Amino acid sequence: MNKKENILKVALELFASQGFDNTSTSLIAKKAEVSEGLIFRHFANKEGLLNEILEEGLIKIKPFIDLILAEKHPEKIIYLTLELPYKIISEQKEFWKLLMNLRQQNEKFRKDLNDNSFFEPLNNKINNAFKDLKFSKPKMEAETFFITLTGFGLYLIDNGDKENAYKLIKNIQLKFSK
Amino acid sequence: MNKKENILKVALELFASQGFDNTSTSLIAKKAEVSEGLIFRHFANKEGLLNEILEEGLIKIKPFIDLILAEKHPEKIIYLTLELPYKIISEQKEFWKLLMNLRQQNEKFRKDLNDNSFFEPLNNKINNAFKDLKFSKPKMEAETFFITLTGFGLYLIDNGDKENAYKLIKNIQLKFSK
DNA sequence: GTCTATATCAGGATAGAC
DNA sequence: GTCTATCCTGATATAGAC
Numbered sequence: 001m002n003k004k005e006n007i008l009k010v011a012l013e014l015f016a017s018q019g020f021d022n023t024s025t026s027l028i029a030k031k032a033e034v035s036e037g038l039i040f041r042h043f044a045n046k047e048g049l050l051n052e053i054l055e056e057g058l059i060k061i062k063p064f065i066d067l068i069l070a071e072k073h074p075e076k077i078i079y080l081t082l083e084l085p086y087k088i089i090s091e092q093k094e095f096w097k098l099l100m101n102l103r104q105q106n107e108k109f110r111k112d113l114n115d116n117s118f119f120e121p122l123n124n125k126i127n128n129a130f131k132d133l134k135f136s137k138p139k140m141e142a143e144t145f146f147i148t149l150t151g152f153g154l155y156l157i158d159n160g161d162k163e164n165a166y167k168l169i170k171n172i173q174l175k176f177s178k
Numbered sequence: 179m180n181k182k183e184n185i186l187k188v189a190l191e192l193f194a195s196q197g198f199d200n201t202s203t204s205l206i207a208k209k210a211e212v213s214e215g216l217i218f219r220h221f222a223n224k225e226g227l228l229n230e231i232l233e234e235g236l237i238k239i240k241p242f243i244d245l246i247l248a249e250k251h252p253e254k255i256i257y258l259t260l261e262l263p264y265k266i267i268s269e270q271k272e273f274w275k276l277l278m279n280l281r282q283q284n285e286k287f288r289k290d291l292n293d294n295s296f297f298e299p300l301n302n303k304i305n306n307a308f309k310d311l312k313f314s315k316p317k318m319e320a321e322t323f324f325i326t327l328t329g330f331g332l333y334l335i336d337n338g339d340k341e342n343a344y345k346l347i348k349n350i351q352l353k354f355s356k
Numbered sequence: 357g358t359c360t361a362t363a364t365c366a367g368g369a370t371a372g373a374c
Numbered sequence: 375g376t377c378t379a380t381c382c383t384g385a386t387a388t389a390g391a392c
Contacts, residue, residue, distance in 0.1 A: 003358080019199070024385055026384080038359075040387060147346070175354075203367075204368090216377075
């Protein structure tokens with residue numbers, strides 16, 4: 001692994017576990033076993049480093065989302081979306097943590113993520129799924145669903161038990177089926 | 179309002195909106211129109227200031243929780259608990275934001291809050307409520323409930339619409355009734 | 357690409373006067 | 375109780391050499 005990649009990797013770990021603001025570039029350098037100056041050669045600044053981490057991570061997530069977007073059956077859409085946080089966290093626990101941290105901590109970031117519309121297509125897909133399922137108030141049902149999904153995403157950060165996670169998914173799914 | 183109270187008030191606002199780490203004591207002093215040194219006369223350090231804010235806030239929340247703990251009917255317990263974030267956010271929006279921020283950002287804090295057992299009695303109460311309702315897996319149902327509750331708590335931070343909040347509460351409640 | 361050295365600045369915190 | 379002045383540290387970032 002080259003040094004730039006190593007910086008990205010270490011920074012992701014630290015940002016996820018300690019938060020972005022709380023992580024100094026000097027610590028990143030130390031753990032990545034590079035000089036602190038090198039960080040600023042490869043990235044414009046600390047925020048630039050964060051942005052590159054985010055881009056990389058989102059790219060890795062995209063296939064999972066595309067899978068959902070390609071699905072036709074509403075029940076399956078609901079299920080796959082519920083499964084999404086679990087799948088992401090299995091493959092990219094650190095990144096998921098970072099994402100949830102930033103989402104929460106930083107209003108601007110949350111808006112960017114919405115405006116950037118990375119998750120917007122998924123949002124529409126879910127809305128339509130609940131319409132197809134003939135819920136009397138599909139929009140509210142989707143809202144409730146995303147509330148639960150957010151809670152589940154947070155839950156997973158602290159609770160790694162795979163079996164239990166899938167039981168929860170089943171249980172939640174039941175509540176959003178007809 | 180005396181200066182100490184003003185520091186507490188301003189600090190709460192800033193901690194809630196910008197996060198604890200991101201808020202400098204100098205800014206607090208400026209907005210509270212006191213000298214920076216005064217902060218460290220009244221509080222041991224920045225963290226001491228945070229702790230006093232938390233204590234005050236939790237004291238104000240306690241009556242709401244006691245109300246739930248005194249309730250006998252399981253359905254009512256569920257409903258009141260769902261209503262809890264809404265009630266708190268109505269009266270103490272800043273404090274609620276701060277609480278959710280810290281919960282997320284800081285693992286130690288989250289554990290403290292659990293160990294300190296401020297919310298522990300409520301936890302038990304909910305577990306028993308689902309037992310009383312004869313759910314086949316009351317513990318998992320309670321887990322799912324808290325997941326949803328967390329998501330709802332986060333939702334409220336960004337969405338002030340009272341009517342919609344109550345519609346959501348109803349909708350969620352339905353999903354946890356028998 | 358990478359390191360060392362260094363500039364600059366802001367944050368938390370203290371001392372001492374009033 | 376309150377303010378002013380100040381210290382110290384650590385964080386981001388740059389410069390220049392290899």
